[in-house]
Amino acid sequence: MERLYCFLGFLLLAARLPLDTAKRFHDVLSNERTSDYMREHNQLAGWSSDENEWNEKLYPVWKKEDPRWKNSWKGGHVQAILTSDSPALVGSTITFVVDLVFPRCQKEDVSGNIVYEKNCRNDTGPSPDLYVYNWSEEGGWGNGPNEHHHHVFPDGRPFPHHPEWKRWNFVYVFHTLGQYLQKLGRGSARVSINTANVTLGPQLMEVIVYRRHRHVYIPVAKVKDVYVVTDHIPVFVTMHQKNDRNLSDETFLRDLPIMFSVLIHDPSHFLNESAIYYKWNFGDNTGLFVSNNPTLNHTYVLNGTFSLNLTVQAAVPGPCPSPSPKPPEPTSPLSTYLKSHRSNSPAPAGDNALELRATPDEACHINRYGYFKATITIVDGILEVSIIQMMDVLRPEPQPDRSLMDFVVTCQGIMPTEVCTIVSDPTCQITYHTVCDPVDVDTGDTCLLTVRRAFGGSGTYCMNLTLGDNTSLALTSTLVSVPTRDPASPSRMANGAMISVGCLAIFVTVITLLVYKKHKEYKLIENSTGIVVKGKGLNVFLNHAKAMFFPGNQEKDPLLKHQPATV
Ligand SMILES: *[C@@H]1O[C@H](CO)[C@@H](O)[C@H](O)[C@H]1NC(C)=O
Numbered sequence: 001m002e003r004l005y006c007f008l009g010f011l012l013l014a015a016r017l018p019l020d021t022a023k024r025f026h027d028v029l030s031n032e033r034t035s036d037y038m039r040e041h042n043q044l045a046g047w048s049s050d051e052n053e054w055n056e057k058l059y060p061v062w063k064k065e066d067p068r069w070k071n072s073w074k075g076g077h078v079q080a081i082l083t084s085d086s087p088a089l090v091g092s093t094i095t096f097v098v099d100l101v102f103p104r105c106q107k108e109d110v111s112g113n114i115v116y117e118k119n120c121r122n123d124t125g126p127s128p129d130l131y132v133y134n135w136s137e138e139g140g141w142g143n144g145p146n147e148h149h150h151h152v153f154p155d156g157r158p159f160p161h162h163p164e165w166k167r168w169n170f171v172y173v174f175h176t177l178g179q180y181l182q183k184l185g186r187g188s189a190r191v192s193i194n195t196a197n198v199t200l201g202p203q204l205m206e207v208i209v210y211r212r213h214r215h216v217y218i219p220v221a222k223v224k225d226v227y228v229v230t231d232h233i234p235v236f237v238t239m240h241q242k243n244d245r246n247l248s249d250e251t252f253l254r255d256l257p258i259m260f261s262v263l264i265h266d267p268s269h270f271l272n273e274s275a276i277y278y279k280w281n282f283g284d285n286t287g288l289f290v291s292n293n294p295t296l297n298h299t300y301v302l303n304g305t306f307s308l309n310l311t312v313q314a315a316v317p318g319p320c321p322s323p324s325p326k327p328p329e330p331t332s333p334l335s336t337y338l339k340s341h342r343s344n345s346p347a348p349a350g351d352n353a354l355e356l357r358a359t360p361d362e363a364c365h366i367n368r369y370g371y372f373k374a375t376i377t378i379v380d381g382i383l384e385v386s387i388i389q390m391m392d393v394l395r396p397e398p399q400p401d402r403s404l405m406d407f408v409v410t411c412q413g414i415m416p417t418e419v420c421t422i423v424s425d426p427t428c429q430i431t432y433h434t435v436c437d438p439v440d441v442d443t444g445d446t447c448l449l450t451v452r453r454a455f456g457g458s459g460t461y462c463m464n465l466t467l468g469d470n471t472s473l474a475l476t477s478t479l480v481s482v483p484t485r486d487p488a489s490p491s492r493m494a495n496g497a498m499i500s501v502g503c504l505a506i507f508v509t510v511i512t513l514l515v516y517k518k519h520k521e522y523k524l525i526e527n528s529t530g531i532v533v534k535g536k537g538l539n540v541f542l543n544h545a546k547a548m549f550f551p552g553n554q555e556k557d558p559l560l561k562h563q564p565a566t567v
């Protein structure tokens with residue numbers, strides 16, 4: 001039996017021998033096995049089967065270790081970079097770009113010649129030559145009678161008659177799925193493929209690049225890359241939440257909306273005409289949200305870990321089902337054929353309600369789906385921060401060049417573990433100094449802090465104040481006006497100003513709490529000056545609280561958010 005196999009194998013080899021005398025495209029370009037099905041069906045419009053013969057005389061083929069590679073380009077090696085906009089939804093167009101990267105100090109000029117860059121020096125100084133390759137000399141693009149047979153691609157087809165073709169000095173051969181495409185170009189080439197007939201899954205694209213040299217072509221670079229054709233809509237979701245400290249750790253805060261934004265990767269605009277539906281399940285028993293808007297806000301009201309999932313649905317032009325029953329597409333069990341009528345009513349939430357028939361004379365549509373899943377953790381965090389009061393700090397010996405200010409800060413949510421201030425110019429752009437202090441955890445369960453900061457001199461400052469813990473970071477921004485000190489009046493009354501009407505509600509709450517807690521002392525945040533004053537800030541605060549509630553007092557309008565507070 002074994003002997004018989006041997007004999008058959010030999011026969012097969014013998015039968016192949018005549019074929020092997022001439023190189024074929026797949027010999028030059030691929031180590032990959034390609035199914036004959038792909039070759040036979042010629043499925044890429046404009047591409048040819050890689051069973052075609054390769055003109056090795058005109059286009060030499062070198063192995064990787066061939067010493068001739070060393071001289072294939074003056075002054076180094078040319079690198080080809082192949083990129084694509086993969087993954088591609090089946091039916092859409094995928095685009096490949098090859099960019100040639102020339103050795104250091106070389107570039108392509110406007111007319112397509114390769115020149116030395118003018119101001120690019122190295123240890124040996126600038127090159128005396130202007131041109132690396134002057135194609136008009138190099139190629140001998142003459143119009144003589146025996147020139148024409150050189151102006152052909154590896155398969156013998158003549159170059160296209162484009163007015164610019166003489167300036168295109170590279171030949172690119174793209175190869176994938178058992179087919180090839182030849183192109184003439186400059187230092188960059190681009191190819192697009194309609195993926196309607198491409199087998200799903202990862203595929204290999206290979207490119208070989210030749211340059212023209214007299215009457216032959218010299219290989220200069222070879223490159224390959226994997227691309228993916230999928231029947232799932234490529235979907236990306238970004239999640240954003242105010243006060244969330246780290247947007248990439250999938251931990252978010254309770255009671256603040258999370259903004260979910262869906263990005264569909266569709267570089268060829270294949271889904272332009274499709275109605276797209278987004279079906280959300282947030283995993284917190286709030287049910288299914290169906291929307292045609294790619295962004296959606298959702299607020300979790302419980303802490304814990306939740307599995308959310310999203311299904312994106314789009315009806316796209318697709319093949320009509322054949323009249324005889326055919327097994328469903330193996331890789332897309334969820335794809336359902338749709339009758340092509342356009343309906344204005346929203347798509348049903350369930351998939352089973354879709355029509356399964358298509359009338360022969362109508363274009364057919366197929367439903368494509370994309371999926372996204374995530375597990376997110378919801379924790380308690382700092383939800384809101386407000387500066388409710390700023391006040392000048394009285395000192396026995398005022399220093400003219402240094403003012404101290406106290407800021408009374410309230411927050412909602414849990415207690416912060418640190419407080420930071422960034423003092424900057426009035427436009428909030430140029431940072432002067434940043435100070436961070438830990439917050440004493442014993443402050444109790446009411447969030448009320450006094451933050452003391454030193455200012456270098458009189459003027460207007462922007463101050464960003466943040467309260468933070470492990471997972472949250474709440475910011476408020478205010479303008480601070482530090483007045484010129486008059487050393488002659490040391491007994492000046494401390495003065496403060498309400499800065500945000502938004503604080504009013506919190507303010508009332510805080511006062512209630514304060515009254516309830518009866519002069520409980522609040523620890524001050526230790527600041528850069530190292531002074532801790534107990535109780536004083538609270539008293540001033542209470543004075544102002546009274547002022548707020550007993551009209552007739554000259555208390556300022558609380559709507560002073562962006563006006564400098566008077567001190
Ligand atoms: C797909 O293949 C069929 C035949 O196999 C052909 O008629 C059709 O033009 C191809 N479509 C594309 C986009 O290449």
Ligand SMILES: *[C@@H]1O[C@H](CO)[C@@H](O)[C@H](O)[C@H]1NC(C)=O
Pocket residue numbers: 075104122123124125126127
């Ligand atoms: C400097 O340029 C010359 C030719 O222009 C090249 O041979 C040499 O390798 C370059 N040296 C460095 C350090 O890049």
Ligand SMILES: *[C@@H]1O[C@H](CO)[C@@H](O)[C@H](O)[C@H]1NC(C)=O
Pocket residue numbers: 111113130131134135136137
């Ligand atoms: C290089 O090509 C240009 C035209 O592109 C030509 O004018 C010039 O004479 C050629 N040779 C050299 C050495 O510059």
Ligand SMILES: *[C@@H]1O[C@H](CO)[C@@H](O)[C@H](O)[C@H]1NC(C)=O
Pocket residue numbers: 246247248249
């Ligand atoms: C944010 O979370 C990611 C994922 O847990 C982590 O790798 C990264 O270091 C975090 N960034 C910061 C600034 O903590």
Ligand SMILES: *[C@@H]1O[C@H](CO)[C@@H](O)[C@H](O)[C@H]1NC(C)=O
Pocket residue numbers: 268269270272
């Ligand atoms: C799809 O829409 C974009 C912009 O919305 C447009 O630039 C593009 O030309 C459209 N493509 C098609 C195929 O309609």
Ligand SMILES: *[C@@H]1O[C@H](CO)[C@@H](O)[C@H](O)[C@H]1NC(C)=O
Pocket residue numbers: 281283307308309
């Ligand atoms: C989406 O999540 C819900 C609840 O967590 C679950 O019942 C459902 O099976 C999930 N769907 C998918 C497609 O994973």
Ligand SMILES: *[C@@H]1O[C@H](CO)[C@@H](O)[C@H](O)[C@H]1NC(C)=O
Pocket residue numbers: 257259293295296297
């Ligand atoms: C989601 O919330 C943000 C603010 O957090 C808001 O700007 C946006 O308009 C909201 N989006 C929707 C769809 O409600």
Ligand SMILES: *[C@@H]1O[C@H](CO)[C@@H](O)[C@H](O)[C@H]1NC(C)=O
Pocket residue numbers: 303304379380
């Ligand atoms: C979850 O929330 C409850 C009530 O708000 C709280 O008591 C508990 O500590 C929280 N757990 C976590 C892990 O944040």
Ligand SMILES: *[C@@H]1O[C@H](CO)[C@@H](O)[C@H](O)[C@H]1NC(C)=O
Pocket residue numbers: 422423424428429430431464476477
């Ligand atoms: C202060 O916060 C604002 C946002 O409120 C921001 O635009 C600005 O860049 C911040 N300034 C500094 C110095 O961090």
Ligand SMILES: *[C@@H]1O[C@H](CO)[C@@H](O)[C@H](O)[C@H]1NC(C)=O
Pocket residue numbers: 417470
């Ligand atoms: C959060 O902060 C506490 C102290 O406040 C610390 O013990 C804990 O390890 C931190 N957790 C993370 C994930 O950083």
